[in-house]
Amino acid sequence: MQRVRELIRAVPDFPKPGILFRDITPVLKDAAAFARIIAVLRERYAGKVTHVAGIESRGFIFAAPLAHALGAGLVVIRKPGKLPVATYRAAYALEYGEDVLEIHQDALAKGDRVVILDDLIATGGTARAAYDLCTRCGAEVVELCFVVELAALAGRQKLVPLPVHALITY
Ligand code: AMP
Numbered sequence: 065m066q067r068v069r070e071l072i073r074a075v076p077d078f079p080k081p082g083i084l085f086r087d088i089t090p091v092l093k094d095a096a097a098f099a100r101i102i103a104v105l106r107e108r109y110a111g112k113v114t115h116v117a118g119i120e121s122r123g124f125i126f127a128a129p130l131a132h133a134l135g136a137g138l139v140v141i142r143k144p145g146k147l148p149v150a151t152y153r154a155a156y157a158l159e160y161g162e163d164v165l166e167i168h169q170d171a172l173a174k175g176d177r178v179v180i181l182d183d184l185i186a187t188g189g190t191a192r193a194a195y196d197l198c199t200r201c202g203a204e205v206v207e208l209c210f211v212v213e214l215a216a217l218a219g220r221q222k223l224v225p226l227p228v229h230a231l232i233t234y
Contacts, residue, residue, distance in 0.1 A: 065104070068097050069232050072212065086212050086234070088183055092125065101126065101211060101231065105181075106133040108229070113206050115139050115178040119165070119194050120146070122183035126211060130181060139171045139178065141194050152200045154193035158186075165190070167197040174202035184212040185230065188219025195226060 071094055073087040091097050109116075109130070117139040118127025124140065131138035144153065144164040151166040172178060180194045191208050198205050208223060213230035220228050 065100070065231055067094075068101060068211075071097055072232070086184055086214070088122065088125075088211065091211075102129045102133055104231065105130050105209065108209075109134055109136075109179050109206070113177045113179045115172060115176055115203070117141055117167075117172075117178050117180045117194065117198055119180070119182040119190060123181050126183065127181045130179075139167070139198075141165050141167050141180075141197055152197050154196045156189035156193035158189060163190075165193045165197060167201060169201065172198055172201035172203035176201075176203040177206050178203045179206050180208045182210055184214065185210040185219040185228070186214045186217045188217075188222035191219065191228075192222055195223070 068091055071090040073090050075085040075087050077083065078085040113136055115137040116127045116131040118124040120142045128138055144166055147166050147168050150169045152169055153164055153166050155164050178198050180191065180198060182191060185191055195205055195208060207227045207229050210230045211232060213233045215233050
């Protein structure tokens, strides 16, 4: 993971002043680093989950290959207005703004065991909303997993007592 850490690019004042944006695109274009992330996550969740839930949009980048590698289903948690049939909605506050997430009501069911995956946890609002959506569908959330955790923003505390895992912490 040291190589992945080195590849993540810190971009000051994006998307607005005062935000230090952690850009994962240099990791994605490095075949070995990208593959390493999926391999590490596959090892962690093999045999433990039936589904991987990715959060739009950068969560999808990791959730799809992980679901495939695990032989698990892929569930998408999306920005509002994108899903065509009945949804559950959850509003949340971002490090930079406010938003809503949705999930199809039939995306998950009782008995499903899901890992929620996103590129990064900052304040934890997005992850909390994703957790609420998966549990409203009746699924058990095995863990909330992130490639990057910004520890100073204390997102993990917002999720207590839920299990949280991050590959890289700043
Ligand atoms: P939060 O709800 O505050 O935990 O924000 C997490 C979501 O916002 C994730 O989907 C991230 O992709 C995005 N995000 C928030 N802060 C940053 C940051 N400093 N760098 C990159 N992405 C961020």
